[in-house]
Amino acid sequence: MKKYKILLIIADGLGDRQVRSLNNKTPLETADKPNIKSLLKSSLVGLMDPISPGIIPGSDTSHMAIFGIDPHKYYRGRGSFEALGSGAELTEGDISFRGNFATVDNEMRVVDRRAGRKIDEAEQLINELNSKIGEIDGVKVRFYKGTEHRVSVVLSGDNLSDKISDTDPHETGLKIKESKPLDNSPASSRTAEIVNKLSKKIYEVLSTSEINKLRLSENKLPANIILLRGVAVHRELPKIKDYTGLTTAAVTATPLIKGICRSLGMETITPPGATGGIDTNYDAKANEVINFLKSDKYDLVFLHIKATDAASHDGDVTEKVKAIEKIDNMVGKILDNYSSEIVIAFTGDHATPVELKEHSGDPVPIMIYVPENIIADDIKDFNEREAKKGSLKIMGINVMNLLLNYSNRASKYGA
Amino acid sequence: MKKYKILLIIADGLGDRQVRSLNNKTPLETADKPNIKSLLKSSLVGLMDPISPGIIPGSDTSHMAIFGIDPHKYYRGRGSFEALGSGAELTEGDISFRGNFATVDNEMRVVDRRAGRKIDEAEQLINELNSKIGEIDGVKVRFYKGTEHRVSVVLSGDNLSDKISDTDPHETGLKIKESKPLDNSPASSRTAEIVNKLSKKIYEVLSTSEINKLRLSENKLPANIILLRGVAVHRELPKIKDYTGLTTAAVTATPLIKGICRSLGMETITPPGATGGIDTNYDAKANEVINFLKSDKYDLVFLHIKATDAASHDGDVTEKVKAIEKIDNMVGKILDNYSSEIVIAFTGDHATPVELKEHSGDPVPIMIYVPENIIADDIKDFNEREAKKGSLKIMGINVMNLLLNYSNRASKYGA
Incomplete structure (x- = not known):
């Protein structure tokens, strides 16, 4: 049973609603994303409530949940992170x-x-x-x-x-x-x-x-x-290596996210030019991801992009669409430069609808690409509308368990 | 309001993934199962995560959950069962x-x-x-x-x-x-x-x-x-009669499952020739089910078949398909010999994909046949692919409550 490496990509504030200036499409629906679409043929797709339905997540509580740590139990405020x-x-x-x-x-x-x-x-x-x-x-x-x-x-x-x-x-x-x-x-x-x-x-x-x-x-x-x-x-958090077995590297430029990753014992890196803003150096971040994937040391590589959220808070729909297209380019670059099969999850930590300019409690589209054997969901594009037709209806806290399962790295609960 | 009897059939390790030698179909998709299909016209169908999404269940933790007992609270290891x-x-x-x-x-x-x-x-x-x-x-x-x-x-x-x-x-x-x-x-x-x-x-x-x-x-x-x-x-578990009101009989040949059933206060029987393996006597087990259904004593009859899991662990896809077809025959025999209307649930306790030869954390198809009045899901066949289109998205712990509801045996929570 082959154990796959895992790439988890979180585009901050990715989720959105219909945008008038996009003819009532969402930024994800509007963006051209051939590389992400190419993964759908062997992906599970659906919607994720980062905390639970209707709850507006912070980036901190949502990332904790997605990394498998219940924020209701462990969250003690943003300052430490x-x-x-x-x-x-x-x-x-x-x-x-x-x-x-x-x-x-x-x-x-x-x-x-x-x-x-x-x-x-x-x-x-x-x-x-x-x-x-x-x-x-x-x-x-x-x-x-x-x-x-x-x-x-x-x-x-x-x-x-x-x-x-x-x-x-x-x-x-x-x-x-x-x-x-x-x-x-x-x-x-x-x-x-x-x-x-x-x-x-x-x-x-x-x-x-x-x-x-x-x-x-x-x-x-x-x-x-x-x-x-x-x-x-400051309270020590459980370490991701201990509760998942995964040695993890994180590529992020946002101090809050970096702090969460450090709290969980991940190796973190901010490549030069990665700013945590819409002017970030996407290429440099993609290169770090490729390096981490090629290293024998890491099982899980986490890539965080803040640009989608920054554009959303600014109400700048053009920049948000552009940021998504640049993420798609990164995915293409990673696929071109790392040839082994991996499990790839792509989602957001919450919705930040550009017309609201604030986080919302809407569910966020999620896709999990599994290299072989799964029965893929019959979904043609990755966005808020199509994701409703997918089989995943999950919460943030389920994500790590799904990734462990589909990378053949989970342990059995019971006998 | 007529109270229906309930038949719960669990095929151990039933769930699967695409199998190359089956032209990328699953054993459930491949198996000929006219009797199970005949129930779909009045069934709810969908996917069940026995524990929660991605968690690989043991047969013990999964059966506990399906019987309505939270394993996180009650599971103390396999030895006692x-x-x-x-x-x-x-x-x-x-x-x-x-x-x-x-x-x-x-x-x-x-x-x-x-x-x-x-x-x-x-x-x-x-x-x-x-x-x-x-x-x-x-x-x-x-x-x-x-x-x-x-x-x-x-x-x-x-x-x-x-x-x-x-x-x-x-x-x-x-x-x-x-x-x-x-x-x-x-x-x-x-x-x-x-x-x-x-x-x-x-x-x-x-x-x-x-x-x-x-x-x-x-x-x-x-x-x-x-x-x-x-x-x-050994810790005493709550008794199924106490928390559901159901007097229950279990037909199973697997000591682990029998032990769980006994722990919950069920009447258990292993008919002669029932082996817990792929050579089990399906007919003898179907007969016991019919006897239990005909008895005034029992509200819920539980039928467990291990053969699907045994074949999966052996990587024997032909035997798995055969086992599913034999289960379908049992359903036919039961329907032929017990004429009263009953609620029938059919599912697995977890997936054991034949190519993995191990349990996995994938969701498992489930169907619940309800004799009258429900709005059936528009599902043409019972398998992993079709189940994605169904209305059920549940966890193991929800099963008993659904069965109580659709058999008109549930009590109101609140006033």
Whole structure:
């Protein structure tokens, strides 16, 4: 019984609804995708509810489910994943936040939630923060650079809690918020207090930074605060190797996804030019996939493309169609350059309908190509409409088990 | 509202994939089955994941689910079911093993894991063991004959544990293994110690047995040891009468299935000539089914046929097709000889694709014939391909509830 390698491709926010400007077709229906279509002759096709019907998934909860980890049991917030994806090493109990470099006035009122969004000096600012704020009240503080204006902030120490509120007011014109304890535990009071001291300290360091003086002189908004949200306590997750037997490599440029992959013990790589945006280097990512597939080391290669979601949040249907066509090109390149038979799954982590510009709880089309012997579903194209006719009606949590089964790598439950 | 009787037919390992030698058809697609097809005009058809999508079921976990018992909650290993199916009476806490009569050399190295497989003297050997090994360290030891070389061994006493390892090395040339405790409890250490003493004692009794001397003189391998595996602690299961209201009779020749049925409080029968193999007496089993249906006593009659699975494990596609055709004959015979209308479900407990020769996690076709009024699925034949077009997309755990509903025997949940 031949054990196949597995390629899992997730196009973030892939699913969509009828789009008026596409004559009531979806981006998947519109995109030209000869390579993906060529796989349908030996594929199972259908619809997947990443969490369960109607639930709007985050990219984090959905990826956890698809990787076989029940988010209801294990999800503890986004901060830890972002920090891990930005290069942090975390130990059990560390408290992580996602943060934005932002601009506040003298009264701590938010002027710009992103300090202009693209901050060329982010790395220098992070270094300055790390050298000037080592700890607060005996709690170690670390800063990590994310993409654009994004930062991860990690607190390490005893008796910390994630039951505290954000400092991000989520609106311009409002003052930065005080973090408040959300339960009665002393750890929550203490952590909220430390976070409030940290906010002040960050403002002190950044508002007096030479870099911000320079930015002001160039008529740029000073990045003089970090707005904190997405607090999460780090808990070790089960490792994918342990619960599936699969040695796994992940090709992704998105810190959140990279963090999830690292949490599960995957090897992760972001090739040069892979940006997590619509300008990503598709070719470089396809090449990494091919390398990982050719390596003896990996059973499962995971390819994540963020461009579909980025285009959807921007409401840019043309870019979304283009991104899908580029993914199809990647599939073609992978098939041309890796000749062994493999199991290939293609799906999204959720729908992000371009007319909504937000995630939705609609089911997402999924296809699983199996090299031999299966009774393929009689489906002519891969999209939201055709997928309804397929045999798969699954949830995200079923995906890994299906891949293990069809790659001949599953173990029997019972005797 | 007429309450119908229910006939549930499970063909073990029924599901399959495309088979090259059948022109890429499955055994179910190939088999001629006029009687089963005649039921489709008033049937619901579809696919069932016995456990959940992609999970490879054992016959034990799958039958539990189909009978409405969640194996994740109740499954404690195979040993108890085999022992019950071989005639043991078990009480809560008894520890059971599946065992093989095997041949070891003087150094306890395995020469043949089955001592030649068919052991005519098995019953005499079992009697000798039972008379010579009554107990070890105050723990009662019982032996029960299974099919061919198979034995069940039961330990009864206080403070026993199932957290111990097998003695079966699962390979010839290797020494019989010491059972080891798998946790730190005193009960596990004690049980492992008793099992190791038992192995020595079994060897003492069998290697000096007159029967084995005779076997040696006939150039047969001596059955001088029992290799133990599949340890299970007996826990009482809910009774099917209690949770469904159904008085149930089971016609099966397979000790494992018989044991599950007994655990659930079913009346079980193995008619003469029913072997649990491809040579089984189909007619005798059909007759038992007819008798049970005619009896006032039973609401649900369960018919299990192992032949489909046996043929699949042997990779014998011709025998599998033949077995399906014989099952169809049984259905014909039952319909001819029992004139009242009944609900009839036909499915498998899992797929055992003949080209894999192993269980797989593929969904299994299922059909439920309902005598009147239902809107039948528009399905022309009963097989893996057609079942995809049916309305049922269910899991094993849903089957009993569907049967209760369509036989007008279900109770309302809520008011």
